[in-house]
Amino acid sequence: MTRPEFEKILEDKILILDGAMGTAIIKAGLPPGKAPEEFNIEKPETVAQIHREYIDAGADVILTNTFGGSAIKLNEYGLSHKMEEFNRRAAEIALKTADGQALVGGCIGPSGRYLPPIGSMEFGEALEAFHQQADALTKAGVDLIVVETMSDIRELRACLIGIREVFNGPLIAHMTFSDGFNTITGTDPETAAAVMEALDVDAVGVNCSTGPQEIEGVVKVMAHSTALPISVEPNAGMPTIRDGEICYPATPEEMAAYSVKFAQLGANIIGGCCGCGPDHIRANKTALGGMKPVPRNVKPQSKLCSRDQTIIIDDNSPTIIIGERINPTGRKKFAAEITTGSFSIVRAEADRQVKAGAMIIDVNMGIPGEDEPALMRRAVKVVQSAVDVPLSLDSANTDALEAGLQEIEGKPLINSVTAENDKLNRVLPLAKKYGAALIGLPISEKGIPETPEARLKLGEKIVKRAAEAGIPKEDIYLDGLTLAVSADSKAPEVTLKTIRLFREKLGVKTVLGVSNVSFGLPKRAAINAAFLTIALNEGLNLPIVNPYSPAIQEALLTADLLNGRDPQAKRYLTEVGEKEIPEKAPPEALEKPLKEQLFDAVLFGNREDVVTLVQKLLKKKAEPMKLNDEILIPAMLKVGERYNHKRYFLPQVIMAAEAMHAAFAVLKPHLRVEGVEAKGTVILATVRGDVHDIGKNIVGTLVENHGFKVIDLGKNVSAVEIINRAESEKADVIGLSALMTTTMEVMREMVAEIKASTNAKIIVGGAVVTRKFAQEIGADGYGKDAAEAVNEIEEVMTKKY
Incomplete structure (x- = not known):
């Protein structure tokens, strides 16, 4: 299927996607610790039957059983060598079952690892893994590719770039939003949509998350942020265990009611994620059958x-x-x-x-x-x-x-490319591939043109070549070229006329390096400010300036005020009032006492300076214990507070934890001399049959930084291993993690087994675990996330002693 054909379909109808493959395979007998993709080889008839039930329920698109089919993800099961076979067979099963009755989407999910600053997987490794998976699906003949459940914008970028290296068909991309408005790594729906759009997808959307009610706001924002089609695949709520069975609360009728809401908000593609079966899809088909896509007038x-x-x-x-x-x-x-x-x-x-x-x-x-x-x-x-x-x-x-x-x-913005053919040939593909906007300089092989008209001609060339490369006009910023007035008194006039022509004739945004105008002259700030004021009046969009300059700040405020960019003069009055604008950032005035600098270094994750600051304080005879108790620990508590209030997300928490770890490594030898002991011993493990450990690893980092001894037993750990280690280490707390619904019941069994053999307190957590479930299985505490897990451990330790 071509991309224009897919676009045409979406103009006329709301596409119905299928429901959860994972939920269906679990019901069909997938045991804990086994990759769902193995069924493509071992039980192809089971996978085909699941596809058939979704098609019979009314699905227009079925997704291959390859959500965890990247080599990186399969490596958790020791199956990376079967990546190509699993993906090829999955596509063959889906295509044969569909037999023209439904489109087949190659499904690609996250790798299970994070890129920096959260994890250690490098961008190139992630890109290559997704490239290989997409290549296998493409060669097998899928109609489109659907990316699901991405929580990290960097991994999503690697995934989409890798896919587009081998696949030029329709591409749908989804992110998952943990709190109804942000991913766990901090990305909001508007940003997610903008990045996906820049990376050449055909539809953007949200899937998984919590339930349909929680993602309604995400759909609203995306529908107002992009003209691309919107895809929605909500969970049927959060799972619970009832009589030993995994249950999702949302009924088919409830999900269908929300599907109608999503369609009214502008969604063109609607399906279901975890907990949604054929009955949910059938209800969607009935509810949406008579609806047409709602037109959305979203300007680029x-x-x-x-x-x-x-x-x-x-x-x-x-x-x-x-x-x-x-x-x-x-x-x-x-x-x-x-x-x-x-x-x-x-x-x-x-x-x-x-x-x-x-x-x-x-x-x-x-x-x-x-x-x-x-x-x-x-x-x-x-x-x-x-x-x-x-x-x-x-x-x-x-x-x-x-x-x-x-x-x-x-x-990002690339600064810059000239109109020289060689430069255009090298830079434009980079901008397209990596989803970047671009500054264009009207410079040819002959140099800088002297007239505005000649510069306009080169600007036209850049815009045309960019369009041919698939880069829209909205992502092009043309530079009028600021030259020194000391060398040519007419240079500013030429520059200003150039940006005016760029805007009037080409309809693009403009940029200038303002400071160049005053090169070689005294009192440059005044010249720069005057030139900036005139340029803004001529329609300059993006000035490149020294933001510390009071003259520049005054020029910006006054120009915006006079050009109608500051209604009721609110910004002007707030910034200026009766006072003159001060120098924005004199380095000397920004110097804080060393202890405050150390606190800030941890709070803001500044690993570059934290070690040096600790060393300086120790040289000044600061007490190591006080540095730890009065600066490092309070800084991390502040990090936790910001995380709880949604001011911080995983990247900021991890960077702060790494800074804390680096600082503590310098302090540790001195604390040992003082005889300082750990607050307690915490054992962490992912339960038997579960091979996921990202969240557990993050918990371990934070717990250790709060003064506990942490022993991480890894993933797929049995109760016996945990009990034996808890006894030998005299553990105070045991933290158990489960990401998969299939291992929720295993967690229940392990909690009972551990409690019968040790006095250690048990904290549980994981994507599918809730506080209610934790209470039902007899756990002593529940950590919704890493920061809450630390608080729970502190609390149970207080009760224990």
């Missing part, structure tokens, strides 16, 4: 994204500025520090610029003689760990650009 917008924030560049909102300070050109100290391997200065500049008002951070690592791709990769990681705004990757080196693009967490 120019957007850039970080992991958890989308900025829209338009003519009505306050001007968005790009911070220019992460650039070693002409800054010997900056360059020298980077070449020694220290990126503290990069982190500090990113943080200060955002605090000074920059909403995009430009990253340039061009140092002669140095490995620019390696520096760019490291710089992007550091900047993203420090601030939550989109990045602009500034380099003429395509290897450096690609290195940075692989580390990006959202939708």
Whole structure:
């Protein structure tokens, strides 16, 4: 099936997807610890029967039994070598069963591992795994590919890029939202939609999550954020165990009622996830049978994204500025520090610029003689760990650009490409592949044109070539080229007319490096500010400036006020009032006492500086125990508080925990001298038959950072192993994790067995575990997430002693 054919179908009807494959296979006898994909070889008739029941129920699309079919995921079962066979057979079974009655979607789910900053899987490894799986499904002849249950925007990026390397058919992508509005890694629905759209999908959506009620808000946001079709596959609520059977609470009729709501909100593709069977799909078909897709008038917008924030560049909102300070050109100290391997200065500049008002951070690592791709990769990681705004990757080196693009967490800006054919041939494919917007410079093989009209012609070339590469006009920002007025008094006039022509003739957004205008002159700030004011009046969208400059800040505020971008002068009055605008970030004024710096380093996950700060404090005779109890532990408690209030998500928690771990490693030898003991011993394990351990590993990191001795027994662990280790280690608390519904009952059995043999308190958690279930099986505590697990352990320890 071609993408235009798929688009045409969605114009005329609401597509009905099938329900859960995993739930059906479990009912068919899949034992704990066995990969569902094994049924493609061992019990193909069972898989075919599940497909047949969904088709008979009215599904227009059935998904292959390959949700966990990547080599990385299959490796958890020791089956990575069978990846191609499992995916090929799954597609063959589905295609034969469908026999033209339904479309067949190749299903791809998450790998079960996280990329940095949460985990250790590198982008290239993830991309290759998804590339291979998509290749197997493509060669087997699937009609479309459906990506499901992605919770990390970086893994989703790797997945979609890997798929598009081998598959040019219809592609649907979903993320799963843990609290009804954010993924567990912090991405909101608008950002998810923007990133997916940039990565060339045909429909965006939400699946799994909790239940239909909780994701209604996600659907609303996505429907207003993108013109692409919306796909929705909710769970039938959260599972419980009743009489030894796994049960999902939502009835087919309840799910169908929500499906109608989703369709009214603009969803074009509707199915079911965990707990949804043929009866749910039949109810959907009946409820949606007479409905047509609801038209949505969503105009294309120019957007850039970080992991958890989308900025829209338009003519009505306050001007968005790009911070220019992460650039070693002409800054010997900056360059020298980077070449020694220290990126503290990069982190500090990113943080200060955002605090000074920059909403995009430009990253340039061009140092002669140095490995620019390696520096760019490291710089992007550091900047993203420090601030939550989109990045602009500034380099003429395509290897450096690609290195940075692989580390990006959202939708970035590439700075830049010229109109030279060789440059266009190398940079445009990168922008398309990695879902990036692009700054275009009207420079040809002959150099910089002298007239606005000649620059317009080159701008037209860039826009045309970008369109041919599949990059929309909304993602192109043309630079009018700011040249020094000291060299040519007419240069500013040419630049200003150029950006006006770009807007009027090409309808694109514009960008300028403002500071270039004053090169070689005294009192540059005043010149820059005056030029910025005029340029904004001419329609400049993205100025690249020094955000610390008071003159620049005044120019921005006054220009926005006078150009109608500040209704009722609210921003102007808030920022200025009766006072002059102060210097935004004098480094000396930002210096805090060392103890405050250490607290902030842990709170904000600043691994670059935390070790040095601890060492400095120890040299000043600070008491190690007090540093731990009065700074490190309170900082982590603050992290937990922010997590509970949805100000922090997994990336921030993990980075803070890593900073804490690094600080504690320096303190530990000194604490041993003082005779400090751990608060208690905690054993962690994933229950028998369950091979998932991401959440458990995160819990272990946080618990250890709160002063406990942690013994991690890994995954697929029996009760006997846990009991034996608990006795030998005199464990105080045992933490059990289960991700799969099939292992919920195993958890019940193991809790009873462990309680009969040891006095250790038992805390349980995992994606399918609820507090009610924990109470039913006799656990002493329940951790909804890593932060809550720490609190529960602290509480049961208090009760125990």
